[in-house]
Amino acid sequence: MRRITRIATVGVASAALALSATACGGKTSSDAASDGDKAAIAYDIGGRGDQSFNDAAYAGLAKAEKDLDVNGSEAEPSDGESDADKVQRLTELARAGNNPVIGVGFAYAPAIKKVAPKFPKTTFGIIDDASVTGKNIANIVFNEEQGSYLAGVAAAKVSKTKTVGFIGGVETPLIKKFEAGYAQGVKDTDPSVKVLPQYLTQPPNFDGFSKPDLGKAAAQGQLDKNADVIYSAAGLAGSGAIEAASKAKKWNIGVDSDQYNQAGLANYKESILTSVTKDIEDAVFNLIKSVKDGKPQSGEIRYGLDKNGVALSMSNPAFADMKDVIAAVDKAKQDIIDGKITVKTAP
DSSP states (O other): OEEEOOOSOHHHHHHHHHHHHHHTTOOOSGGGGGOSSEEEEEOOTTOTTSSSHHHHHHHHHHHHHHHHOOEEEEEOOOTTOOHHHHHHHHHHHHHTTOSSEEEOSGGGHHHHHHHGGGOTTSOEEEETOOSSOOTTEEEEEEOHHHHHHHHHHHHHHHOSSSEEEEEEEEOOHHHHHHHHHHHHHHHHHOTTOEEEEEEEEOTTOOGGGTOHHHHHHHHHHHHHTTOOEEEEEOGGGHHHHHHHHHHTTOEEEEEESOGGGOGGGGGGGGGEEEEEEEOHHHHHHHHHHHHHTTOOOOEEEEEOGGGTSEEEOOOSHHHHTOHHHHHHHHHHHHHHHTTSSOOOSOO
């Protein structure tokens, strides 16, 4: 797999990609975009190694390389980059013959809106955004609020202090879906449990997805207020929250990936009760496979509880042994699927 590492300026990455394209036969126009054996993902803030959102996307690309004989490329974001930087990154990935080109995260929406029309033979995927549409755009979206509701059920059931925390990386409509579902699940399960919500940064400052020290400080503040379960939807910053809660011997709820099984969090895994997983791995793989098969996906592709697109992980044996908690989670899941419970998407 070819990886464009994090760099100081996008211009260097563009030069590297251009050289790679030349080495592959000098394909530098949109005609190259018809190649179905090359796929690329452009990472969100935090990049690969966040033990969460980006790593889940990487797993899908790695699976495609193994199972579909696809040559994968990865492109990292640079600190404080602009939409113009993203436009340049996606343009170079498309010119290099990658198809599909997948933007990991809603921040790529403005860039994909500009780049996709210029490469009509290339499928552009965007995860967590449905605002930008086009014949060659696949909008991969999830019902995060549904998985978060189940997390709220579990948190309310295991809390001994009747106080639980929620940490959002950046206060955006997407992350507020996580808060809304979680808080509703808590209150529907036990109205006496208090939910402490906190956001690390406000747009346009997206450090709340990339700086673990911010997550650690926020978690410590919630622990000081007696929270004994903390659910973080904060990308790489969430690892700091996990560390803090683990050292306090309190419960964490992970996000996006099954964080109990993430190698980078191995020292804290026993504190990770469960994780709200989004099947980003299969979503990325399925999009790549659709292009490989000549039937590229486009439009909104939604993953919810009904398709196991969101779920609670069962990797921690301690969680799996909590029969009454699991029963409550399973009942809530079925009620959501059956339409008996409608989960809010805003607090």
